[in-house]
Amino acid sequence: MDQLNMGLAVVGGLVLVAGLLSSPLDRSVLSGPMLAFLIGVLLGPHGAAWLDPSAWGDARQILEHTARITLGISLMGIALRLPPDYPFAHWRSLLLLLGIGMPSMFLISSLLTHWVLGLPLLLALLVGGTVCATDPVVASSIVTGGVAKENLPESFRYLLSSESGANDGLAYPLVLLPILLMTLPGQDAWLDWLGKVWLWEVGAGLVAGGVMGWAAGHALRWSERHRFLDQPSFLSITVALTLLVLGVGELIGTNSILGVFAAGLAFDQQVGGKDRSEEDNVQEAVNILLTLPVFVLFGLIAPWAAWWALGVEGLLLAVLVLLLRRLPLLLLLRRGLPSLRDWPITWIMGWFGPIGASALYYGSFVSSRTGLDLAWTAGSLIVLASMLAHGMTAAPLARRYGRWQRQRR
Template structure:
C-alpha cells in the first residue's frame, strides 16, 4: 500500500508541476517525457522507493499501460490534424509508410545484427520494434508555442500523421519474425491472412465504422438536446477506450483502430466542437503518457545495458543517425510536404523512439520470451528521449530564425 501511495503522489505531483510550468519547459532542452523518465529512474533504481517486480507481472503491466497511452495519444493526433489532412496527403503518407517503414526496419535490423551478438530473428524483431515514430516524444516538435511559432504546418501535421499510422502499421513487421520463429512452414500464410488480412484491415474497418457511427450518434444527440456539456467533453476519451478494448477483443490491431476511429469521428464534428474535444484529449494525453515514461524509468535493465558495453553505445548512435535520416532524404521527391531540403533534414532527424518501442518489445516478450529485444529497445528509447528531447526546442528555434515558417 505504501508503494501505491508513493506512486500516486509521484504521478500527481509530476503532472501538476510540469503542467504549471509547461510553457517554459517546452521552450527548454528538457522535454516532459524526459523529465518523467528521469524521475522514474530516481524513484526506482537510484532511491529504491518503488519496485515494479512486486506489483505482479511487470512486463504485462508495462505492455497494457503503453497500449492505453498510445491509444490516447493517437486519438489526440486524429483530433489535432486538419479534418481532411490524411486524405489530402495520402500520396506522401503512402510513400513514407509503404517504402520508408520497411527501409527503416531493414536498416535498424542490420545495425542491431552488426553491433550486437544476436540471431537474425532477434535483430529483425528489435528493428521492427524501434521502427515507429513515437507520437508522444515527437509532440515536443509538433505542438506548443515553439513549434507553432517556428515550424511549417505541413511538416508538423505530416510528422504527426506518420507517427500515428506507423505505430499501428508496425505490427506486421513485428509479427513476421515472430511467426517465422513459431512455425516457419505456415508463417507467410498466417502473416498474410491473419496479420494483414484481419488484424490490420480488420482494425481499419472496425475503426472506420465505430468512428462514423459515434459521430452520427453525437450529432443526433445534439440535435435532440440529449447531451450536456460535461458528457460531450468526455466523448472522445470514452471512444478511445471503446476502440482499444473492442478492437482487441475482436483480435485486430487496436492501436491502428483507435487512430482510424478518431479520423472517422473527426469527419462528423467540427468548429467549436472539434476544438473542445481536442483540448480535453490533449489534457488526458498528458496525464496518462507521463506515467508511462516514469514506469519505463523504474524498469530499465541497467545490468543488461552495461553488459552490452561499447556495442550498446555504438548501436544507439548508429540508430539515431542512420535509422531515419537517409530514408527521408531518399524519399524526399515523393513526399511533397517535406520536399524542401531543410524541412527534409528536420523530418529526418525528428523521428523519436518511445512508447511504441516499449509496447512492441513487450509484445515480443509475451509471444517469444525474448528479453533481448526489451533490453535493446529500452536502451534506444532512452537514448532517443535524451537526444531528441534536448534538441527539439533549440533546432526548432534555429529553423525559425534561419528559414521562418515557409
C-alpha cells in the same frame, strides 16, 4: 497500499508540475517524457527505492498494457488534431512514408542490429520491428506547444503527426513476422502473416475502428441535435471511444492500436471543425495526464544491468539507429513529399523520428510472447537514447528553423 498511494502521489505531482511549467518545459531541453523517466529512476530500486514495481506483479506486462493505453490516447489526440480531409488530400505522401519509408526503417534497424550485435537475422528483425515506428508521444514535443506552432510550418507538423499516428499500428505486422518465422514452419508462417495478421488483425482492425468512430460521431451529432449533450462531455466521449476501441479490438483479436487511429479519423469526419481550438486544448491536457506515467514506469523498471551487459556495442547500436534509420531515407524521399519544401525542414523531418512508447510496447510484447528479452533490452536502450537526443534538440531546432524563416522574409 503504500505503494499505490506513493504511485498516485508521484503521477499527480508530476502532472501538476508539467501543467504549471508547461511553457518553460516546452522551451527547455528537458522533455516531459525524459523528466518522467528520471523521476522513475530516482524513486525506483536503483534510486531511493520508494517504489518497487516487482511487488506489483509482472512489471513488464504492466508496462505493455500501460503503453497500449498511452498510445491509444495519443493516437486519438493526433486524429482529432489533423484537419478532417488531411489523410485524403495527402495520401500520396503518407503512402510513400508508410509503404516505403517504414519497411525501409525496419530493415535498416534490423541490419544495423545484425551487424553491431552480431545477432542471427531473425533476432535482429525482432529488434528492428520494435524500434521502426515513429513514436507519437515523444513526437508531440515538436508538433504541439508554443515553440512548434510559432516556428514550424503546419504542413510539416501535420505530416509528422499523421505518419506517427499510422505507423504505430502498422509496426505490428513487422514485429509479428520474425515471431511467426521462429515458431512456425516457413510456409505456414507466411500464410499466417498474410492471412491472419494482415487481413484480419490489421484489415478488420481498421474497419472495426472506423465503424466505431463513425458511429460515435454520428451519435454525437444526434445527441447535439436533440440537446442531450453538454459541451464539456465532448472530452469524456473521445476518451471513452478510445477505451472502447482498445477493448473491443483485443476481444475480437484485431490490432486495437491501429483501430484507435482509424476510429479517431472517422469520428473527426463527423464532428471535425466544431470548436476545434477547445477540442485541441482538452485533448492535449488528457495526453499529458495519461502519457507521462508510462515513462515513470519505464524509469522504475529500466534494465540497467542488461544495458551494461551490451557494452560499447549497445551504445554504438543506439547511435547508429538514430543517425541512419531515418535521416538518409527522408533525404532520398524528399522529392515525393511536397510538405518538405526546403532542405532545413527535410533535415528536421529526417532527424526527428523519435522512438518511445511504441517501442516500449512492442519490446514488452515480444518479451511476453517469445520469452526473449533482447528486443526489450536493445529497444529500451534505443528509447532512452532517443529521449535524450530528440528531447534535447526539439526546441532548439524548431527555434533555429523559425529564425531562418524570418530572416528569409
